[in-house]
Amino acid sequence: MLLRIVLSIFKQPRLLQLILSNYKKIVLDEFRGVIRAMKIRFILYLLSFLFFGSGLLASIISLLLWAALPFLNPHNAWMMIALPIVLWIGSISFFILANRLKIQFNCIAMCKKIQSNTQLISQSLI
16 A cells, blocks of 8 residues: 555655645644644633732732721722732632643544544555
8 A cells, every 4th residue: 555655655655745635734733733732831821820919909909908998888899809809819710720631642643633634545546
């Protein structure tokens, strides 16, 4: 089968160009998937960092206002506790999501695609 493909490549150089362009497309699709996963992971880590920083800032402000705000406006005093907690929970959840995101170059699927392309080419030459 491989000999038949090699002979057909020498007889038809256009076939070599077609095979190589298909392999290039397969490899580029895999790399695009890896790059996309890396971008998403970076964004999730960035959101986690921003939520943590915002929660830290909100907790510092809440501690500074704790002496005056519960007496001036007792109906909204719960926000001084809830806002930092919600921001920290969001930070932890984004961090966990970023850690669970798998970044891997899927060579097995790529090899299967290449084998199926090789079989299709060899069958079309018969």
